[in-house]
Each structure stands twice: as structure tokens, then as C-alpha cells.
Amino acid sequence: QKEVEQNSGPLSVPEGAIASLNCTYSDRVSQSFFWYRQYSGKSPELIMSIYSNGDKEDGRFTAQLNKASQYVSLLIRDSQPSDSATYLCAGGEGGGADGLTFGKGTHLIIQP
Amino acid sequence: NAGVMQNPRHLVRRRGQEARLRCSPMKGHSHVYWYRQLPEEGLKFMVYLQKENIIDESGMPKERFSAEFPKEGPSILRIQQVVRGDSAAYFCASSPLDNTYEQYFGPGTRLTVT
Numbered sequence: 054q055k056e057v058e059q060n061s062g063p064l065s066v067p068e069g070a071i072a073s074l075n076c077t078y079s080d081r082v083s084q085s086f087f088w089y090r091q092y093s094g095k096s097p098e099l100i101m102s103i104y105s106n107g108d109k110e111d112g113r114f115t116a117q118l119n120k121a122s123q124y125v126s127l128l129i130r131d132s133q134p135s136d137s138a139t140y141l142c143a144g145g146e147g148g149g150a151d152g153l154t155f156g157k158g159t160h161l162i163i164q165p
Numbered sequence: 166n167a168g169v170m171q172n173p174r175h176l177v178r179r180r181g182q183e184a185r186l187r188c189s190p191m192k193g194h195s196h197v198y199w200y201r202q203l204p205e206e207g208l209k210f211m212v213y214l215q216k217e218n219i220i221d222e223s224g225m226p227k228e229r230f231s232a233e234f235p236k237e238g239p240s241i242l243r244i245q246q247v248v249r250g251d252s253a254a255y256f257c258a259s260s261p262l263d264n265t266y267e268q269y270f271g272p273g274t275r276l277t278v279t
Binding site for chain 1 (some may be wrong): 196198200202207213220223224256266267270271272
């Protein structure tokens with residue numbers, strides 16, 4: 054059974070700084086990873102997907118994957134108060150469509 | 166483009182009643198997934214369906230829960246004889262046929278069992 058672990062936080066970051074969110078997983082055969090943002094009372098919103106080792110950048114967001122260390126991270130540059138939310142890390146087994154295993158999320162607070 | 170649609174958004178049922186939750190995937194998406202989020206818990210995968218087929222139901226409780234995705238119409242998650250522990254947010258997600266496997270979530274149905 055694959056596990057996805059995240060520090061629940063809260064993680065407090067001043068506005069304009071870089072927020073760093075981390076995630077580890079226990080199954081060596083996981084192929085795909087996703088970061089979602091969830092505001093309180095709302096549904097998860099896909100931010101980034103990453104499938105191969107290295108970095109992937111999209112605007113202010115950078116996802117990093119290290120399969121040897123079983124580690125996934127999300128960096129948010131120039132943090133804004135609107136980035137305050139819970140960030141969910143998720144992994145998919147195999148290389149195809151399947152149900153995702155989610156971590157419990159990290160609560161991020163951006164302090165103005 | 167319309168996103169994933171779910172209805173109802175809020176559903177109140179008494180213990181012992183049936184709950185039916187509906188999900189229409191995004192246009193062009195053929196994979197549907199159901200997840201449950203209990204208060205203070207993470208999202209848990211329940212079932213993965215394609216049209217007329219259940220692909221993976223490893224996360225579904227063995228009793229009272231069923232899901233379908235008929236050839237025509239929305240996917241339905243059915244909970245029979247609801248109990249208070251079924252109170253949760255139920256999310257549907259869909260993904261396209263391409264090889265990104267990115268899943269996009271609907272707004273969810275908040276089920277309250279009284």
C-alpha cells in the first residue's frame with residue numbers, strides 16, 4: 054500500500070518569500086505525482102503534475118521530483134496572501150490512469 | 166468549457182435512507198474517479214470508472230456503496246442505508262484519454278446524515 058506523507062503545518066511564510074512544501078512517498082514504483090491546492094470548503098484544484106526526475110516550472114510554481122529519494126516538493130515564489138490554502142500532494146501508481154493516493158495536506162499561511 | 170459537474174451540492178439524508186450522488190465529467194474526458202473526504206481526514210480514493218466499466222473499486226467499502234457510469238448520462242455513486250459515518254464531502258474527478266492522467270475535480274457533494 055502506497056503512502057504519501059506531508060507535514061500538516063501550519064507553514065507560515067511572509068508575503069513575497071518562497072514557500073517550500075515537501076512530500077515523501079513509500080512506494081518505489083509510483084510514476085506520477087500531482088500537487089493540488091484546496092481552499093477551505095472548496096474542491097482540490099490541480100496546480101502541477103510531474104512525472105520524471107528533475108524540476109518543472111509553471112509561472113510562480115516549481116515542482117521537483119527525486120524518485121531515488123522518494124521525494125516531491127513544490128516551491129511557490131513571490132508568495133501572495135491568496136496562496137494561503139492547504140496543499141495536497143498525490144501520487145499515482147503505474148504509468149496509466151488510476152486512483153490517486155493523497156497526503157493529508159500542508160496548511161500554508163502567507164503573512165501580509 | 167464546462168468543468169466537472171456534480172449534483173446535488175448539498176444532500177441531507179436520515180439514517181437508513183439512500184443517497185445518490187451524480188457526476189458529469191468534463192467534455193472529452195472518459196475516466197471518472199470518486200473520492201471521499203472525511204472531516205479532518207485526507208482525500209481517499211474510492212472507485213475508478215470508464216463508460217460501462219468499473220476499472221478499480223479497491224477503495225470502495227464492501228457493503229452499501231456502489232458506483233456506475235452508464236453509456237448515457239452521468240456517473241452515479243449510490244450509498245444505501247446511510248449511517249452517520251457516511252457524512253463527508255464526496256468529490257468526483259475526471260481525466261482525459263491522453264497520457265497526462267491529470268485529474269480535475271468537481272465542486273463536490275456534501276452529504277450530511279442526521
